[in-house]
């Protein structure tokens with residue numbers, strides 16, 4: 001579906017009129033949950049997950065049959081500053097690997113039956129180095145938001161987005177710092193594996209970006225335009241599209257959550273359709289999840305990105321829905337209630 005906005009004003013307006021989950025489906029799911037053959041609350045967070053999912057799908061006894069995973073890839077001008085453990089050409093090389101089926105996310109998507117695709121965003125035209133200029137023009141930001149929006153299949157039951165972009169933990173740290181304040185050091189981490197020297201350089205780079213753009217950071221979309229990147233913005237657009245179509249989302253790691261945070265800053269309920277898939281090993285991911293008010297489903301020490309943690313969490317969500325929709329009630333099974 002073509003994005004229903006061609007300007008940032010248009011994108012902003014969409015976020016001011018978001019649909020809510022279906023209250024009747026939530027009530028039906030709660031009633032069903034109370035009758036299932038288990039002590040009340042014994043399935044812990046699985047119960048909340050199933051009821052949350054039922055609300056967004058508008059069905060008190062939902063199914064999860066079609067999951068979509070989209071990986072957005074972008075290159076960052078700021079990568080030339082030496083903020084990553086890997087050279088910038090790895091972004092394009094990994095896109096080749098995704099297309100050939102050789103990356104972790106290809107295997108994980110296969111394991112959990114998700115349809116995965118990759119969307120490279122002008123890889124031969126990196127964003128501007130945000131320590132010197134805004135990363136993107138307004139037109140470039142709108143194009144990236146629209147690319148994200150248009151990548152979502154309106155018929156999917158669940159949406160997951162991830163990214164590939166050398167330098168993007170620097171960009172995501174700057175976006176998080178721009179949105180939430182604090183010092184650059186609060187938001188920077190080792191990304192793809194920089195050493196102590198790399199981490200202190202990266203922190204100085206984030207500081208320089210924040211200081212250059214300090215006067216313009218009260219608007220979350222300006223934070224995204226000045227400090228973000230194409231794949232960061234595409235994830236923002238995709239998560240927004242899923243919200244508008246009432247498609248539940250599982251968030252991935254640090255970069256994905258920085259993209260999502262922009263939406264929350266624009267509309268406080270914009271992420272009600274999203275759960276946090278996992279806690280990444282990236283230093284500031286937990287702090288970011290706290291700002292989003294999200295408790296991660298998994299904590300496996302991952303720091304890969306490319307939607308890997310979110311797709312692993314899909315297994316938990318699927319299990320929750322299968323229990324909710326497949327279990328017998330006390331009456332059906334002839335089991336005495338407590």
Ligand SMILES: O=C(O)c1ccc[n+]([C@@H]2O[C@H](COP(=O)([O-])O)[C@@H](O)[C@H]2O)c1
Pocket residue numbers: 083084085086163164165166167168169170190191192193194252253254255256280281282285303304305306
């Ligand atoms: O998802 C995460 O939390 C995460 C944490 C560390 C690294 N990454 C991945 O590593 C790349 C960014 O690392 P860097 O050091 O180049 O900024 C990018 O392709 C991300 O997918 C992702």
Ligand SMILES: Cc1cc2nc[nH]c2cc1C
Pocket residue numbers: 086090094163164165192304305306
């Ligand atoms: C090899 C490699 C694979 C990745 N996948 C997601 N981010 C990545 C970063 C690197 C460096």
